[in-house]
Amino acid sequence: MLQISDLVAGYGAADVLHGIDLHVGGGEVVCLLGSNGAGKTTLARCVAGLLKPRSGSVTADGDRLDGLAPSQRVRRGIALVPEDRGLFGGLTVADNLELGGFRHGRRHAVDRLPLVMDIFPPLASLLRRSAGTLSGGEQQMTAIGRALMADPRYLVLDEPSLGLSPGMTRQILKAMRALADDGIGIVLIEQNAALALGVSDRAAVIQRGRIAVTGSARTLMSDPMVIHAYLGGRGSV
Template identity: 50%
Template sequence: MLEVRSLRAGYGAIEVLRGVDLAVGAGEIVALLGSNGAGKSTLNNNVSGLYRPFGGTITFDGQAIAGAPSMRIVDAGLVQVPEGRRVFPNLSVRENLELGSYRRGRAARAKNLEHVLAVFPRLNERLAQLAGTLSGGEQQMLAIGRGLMSEPRLLILDEPSLGLSPLLVEEMFALIGRLNRDGLAILLVEQNVVQSLAIAHRAYVLENGRIALSGAAAELAEHPELRKSYLGH
């Protein structure tokens, strides 16, 4: 579905990504792993159309999308749930969710809302509550629910476990697995290496703007270099 080839990208004169290749197939969870500053969010934001790459190609379902307006990319079914949740704090939970179907999924808004509330029953209890008053875990649920309202065909999740308690991290990864089993392709961008490799089909490790390792998630989990760098043994 998504194919990134020789991607070079950054900000101003600073090149962050230096020739990145990455692909996500239909029905896959693909993990993009790396420490802070490795370039993970830069890749997300170029794929999502928030920035124009310096070079290389990005295709979604065979259509070139590098530099396309972000709204067109959402229209095609490629949706990002950004790092830090980015909910609208002064709008209600319901209003935040409905905004998710502003570009795509509007015709089935009521049905999609029902689906999201079935996935996240806690949000159903807080529909009238202002999003800014939710806990961190509930805001993450809301951010993902808002993404689901747009009927994504591929969902980019940027650091969904960031700032969550260990118990909520377990819940979050279980949820991601469930969404994938329902047929959703997911690009999971994470620092949590162990949990990500446990649910992903394939993975890439990004270091200093380049792909340092890639392969089947189960194989990478046993890779000595990855274990030394990220797991401490």
Template identity: 45%
Template sequence: MSEALLSVRGLRSGYGAVEVLRGIDLDVAPGEIVALLGSNGAGKTTFNHTVSALVPARGGSIRFDGEDITGAHYRAVVGRGLLHVPEGRKVFPNLTVRENLELGSFARARARRADNLERVFSIFPRLRERSTQLAGTMSGGEQQMLAIGRGLMGEPRLLILDEPSLGLSPLLVEELFGLIGRLHAEGLAILLVEQNVAQSLEIAQRAYVLENGSVQFSGSSAELLATDRLRQAYLGV
């Protein structure tokens, strides 16, 4: 693997008296798709929030493009190009599609907002058609497109996708994973945090499996799928 774009070592984090992450090591190389897998409560979302500086780290280190960002403010993290598309989409329901997208360039790439908006509309023609529609009136699949489009407006170097297939129909899930593949083909590094194990491992180069806040297995997708005990105990495939 080439030098990591994101390098996490010994990461600990939690809420109040509860420690959720117990010493996580994880790397994402430039242009790589890495899957972070695990059941509900394994610590995936806490990991995302800690790397994105929404929850403070209690120990360990987070480096992005060679710089230590462990204690950085979340705006500084976004400014470096590490962008997070949260679980549940988190669009602004009372703003239009266009307004939601424009907010994606608030902290980064503001000068190229018009060009990036056109790029997002070319990737998601449905968003162009609905640019003046209130985001809260859109379907779940359309809101997921909007959430990803908003992330792309900030010209990410690494895009964290937190449960992007959650609540989508099988057809929309297929479309979503096709989109992730296209973004990867353009050179974008992606950390894919998912419960949809089979499709995640089809598209990712490597994967980590979390259980109770610790990495239980890591390796190439092929290696994980070839391990019978892992497939049966952790992946359900």
């Protein structure tokens, strides 16, 4: 289980997160909803080790991750797909994917590549293309594929639908549901609440750095506050 406990974090003198508690089990998709500036990306950065929290803890299957560098957290099974995707535009898709697995050695990267191709078949014909020439959807598949090359136990996705068509968003989220069904725990940070809740097991709403509402995805689909704020007044998905 990925466990976030009483996490306080921020930038400079300002706190952004104020005592966040959240857990994600293996094989589970937990959707994190919230407006811009609520603290979702800050939470993702703390989990990945890109931002040191002021207090609180992050553990993965009982192992404390406090003080570990991002590369060490990758070895412990934590992978982040950042909002900006973080691809190396001048490198090929194949090179970007291989970089995702380099911490485990080249042999590991070679062995993992067919799995990524199974999840995102369109990438098979794009391996020699420069990542910077890809469409938004192709870049997102590459970014997620690169994270999967590290063989993660827990995957954190920050706004995977950003800039994508509704059809491509559905394809990406369907793939995330399939990964969870294979045992990966997924934290899904997403603005498209309707689609995200549709593939999630549980969900939480973060407001001003605090968890305001939490529950099963189905329950939150009918929560008046969630409907008003994130589902455009619609009571069903």
